Amino acid sequence: MGNSKKRIATLAVAGLAAGMTLTACAGAGGGGSAGTDGADEITVIMVGNPQMQDIEQLTEDTFTADTGISVNYTILPENELRDKVTQDVATQAGQYDVVSVGAYEVPIWAQNGWLKPLDSYVADDSDYDADDLLEPMVESLSYDDALYALPFYGESSFLMYRKDVLEKEGLTMPERPTWDEVADVAAKVDGAEKGMKGICLRGLPGWGEMFAPLTTVVNTFGGTWFTEDWEAQVDSPEFTEAVNFYVDLVKKHGEAGASQAGFTECLNAMSQGKVAMWYDATSAAGSLEDPSVSGIAGNVGYAFAPTMETDSSGWLWTWSWAMPETTQNADAAAEFMKWATSSEYEQIVGEQLGWSRVPAGKRESTYSIPEYEEAAGDFGPITLQSIEEADPINPGVQPRPTVGVQFVGIPEFADLGTKVSQEISAVIAGDGTVEDALADGQALAEEVAANYR
Known part of the structure; x- marks a missing residue:
C-alpha cells in the first residue's frame, strides 16, 4: 500500500477500535522501563x-548463549493462543513479556494502550535495519505512525498442489486459477492415490481458522461481511453462494474430519500425501x-x-511479536524481538535447519540470499x-467500512466470525444447512453493525 492508503487504514482502525468492549486499565501491573536492566529471563x-x-x-x-537472557516459551494451538493472549493483554494481567499477535489485533490493541511502541528500539539500530522490513508488514503492525509489533514472518495465501499427481492425471493447474x-481438478484427483482426497480446506471453527480462507472466497465471489455504510451482508446471495461452494467442495472432495481440520491438520494431511491440493497460507510452503x-x-x-470476480484474492497476515504494556522486562523483551525478526536469525535457521x-515474507533482503532463492525457487x-x-482496503468488489482481507478490522469480529464459523463447521459435519447458519450469522x-451506523 502507498502512504495514502496507510493513512486511510490507520484512521479506519482508530475510529472503530473505540468500540472495544474491554477497557484498558492504564498502568496496571506496572510498565515502562523500570526493572528491565539486567533482566535475565523473559516469558x-x-x-x-x-x-x-x-x-x-x-x-x-544462540540467543541465550549470546545475551544471557533465558526465554520461557508457552506454545498453544491458534484458537487457544488467541483466547489466552487476548485475556492476558486486555486485562493487563502481565503474565507475558512477549506475545504472538497478528495484523488484526495490533492496531486495535495499540489504540487501547495495551502495547508498547517499538520505534525507539529499532529506529537507531543499524544492525537491525528496520528499513529492510517489507512495507505491507510494517503498515499492518502500525498505529498512528508508530510501530507496535515486529513481524516474525509474513504471508499471503495461495494454492498448493501435487504437481506429480496432476501430471500423472494429465491435468494442468493455471498460474491464476478460478475456484x-x-x-x-479436485474432483479429478480425488482418489488418484490410495487414500488421497482432492483438497484440504479449513473447517475448524475460529475467525482466524476457517474464516481466514473462507472470507477470501466470499470476497472473490462478490460478497462482504458489511457494506460501506454498515449494512450486514452475511445472508446475501453472494455470501451464501461462496459458503455453499466452500462447504460443498470440502464435503465432496475434502479431507477426512474436515470440520475439525485447521492449518496444522491440513499441513499434516498435505505433507503425508493424504490430499492432492491445499489452499492456505504461503508460509506453509517452507515445511512442505x-x-x-x-x-x-x-x-x-x-x-x-x-479468484472469481476479483483480480486477486490472497490474504495479508503476519505472525509478529508484540510487547504488552505491562512487561517489567522491556529491554530484554526488545532484544529477543529484534533477534527473532532479524536477518541474522534467518541465517541461523537456514544454516542449521534448512x-x-x-521465516520469510517480512524482509526484502531475504529474497536476495542465494541459498534461500534456490530453496524457495518454486514458492518464494x-x-x-x-x-x-x-489489498486490505479494497479486497472485494465493493467498498468496505474498514480494513482487512480475511477479517474485518473491528474488535467485535473475533466473536462474530467465530460464532458463524461454528455453525458452518456443523454444516460441514452434516448438521443443518448453510442457509440456516447464515441466517443466524x-x-x-x-x-454488530448497529454499533457503527
Missing part, C-alpha cells in the same frame, strides 16, 4: 506453527519443501489464490508477489 507465548517450534529449538544455543477450475518433515518435498506446485524453513517469488498484491452481524 514468551506463541502459536504452535512450525516456525515457532523452530525458534524454541534454536534459542538456547471453478480448482473444484474441477523440507524433506525432513515432509514426504512430498520437491513434488509441490504453487498457484496464486483462486533454507526452506526460513509467488509468495512475495501475493503479499504485494494483497446475519442476526449477529446486524447487532
